[in-house]
Amino acid sequence: MDDLNREQKRQLRKMGALDDEGKATRAPRPQKRPQDRVGPRQYLREVREEMRKVAWPQRPEVTRYSIVVVITVVFYTALVGGSDYIFGLWSEWFYSAS
Template identity: 45%
Template structure:
């Protein structure tokens, strides 16, 4: 039978052999490599995304305001009284 002892991979061995600051430097290198893979939106895409977000936020504000008004009126009708007392 073959010996099936689990051996740590070379990446984990390299991670363990580096010191504290070596691991920080390695992390920063990996962050920079990942940032190179990012695709940034073009100007027109950025404008379109911004408009979509602003319209959505305005819609949600109107929805929450409307629901607040309806539930406030319902609470006043149910429990009586007038607002401000």
């Protein structure tokens, strides 16, 4: 335990692995609560309640975002395709020149 610095000892004491004198102790196991899991009906009920809280976008907003996504995809597809074509021509010229 002498090779640990103050911060490591402080962290181990906080976790319960060291006692007040600085000697190693066995940390207590965390108690498992049986209430952590719920049944399928309760889960679906909670999901439905949470979905009611969601702020769903209106139709014009969805349309606008969809248009922006389509335009962006077309632009980047053209950019990558054009770059591929240009580099293909360039490499063909470069490697075919004897």
